[in-house]
Amino acid sequence: MAVQEIPVTSDPQAYEFTITLDGTPYLLRFYFNRRRGTWHFSIKTQDGVDIVNGIPIFVNWPVLDRFKDTRLPPGTFLAVDSTSQGLDPGQEDFGTRVKFLYIEENTVA
Secondary structure: OEEEEOOOOOOOOEEEEEEEEEOOOEEEEEEOOOOOOEEEEEEOOOOOOEEEEEOOEEEOOOOOOOOOOOOOOOEEEEEEEEEEEEEHHHHHHHHEOOEEEOHHHOOOO
């Protein structure tokens, strides 16, 4: 199974980095919204052109499944609670208790 753990962290609470997914580089942005108490995710082309912005991250919910854009990676992004409690990532435990995964297209059932 081709699953890639995305290297997320809770510190700092807003950051971005470039990562290659299914052979294509993307710019990923993560930030914590204090008012809502949720982490959010954006994805851009490697040149910084927005594809999808500010999507809240919830565990066991495919983050980008409702979006159809040929520029998006073909796989699935999924947040997983490593304690099996099903709790969404909090301000301090994104990347520790909650892992952010990319599951390549050919492994999605």
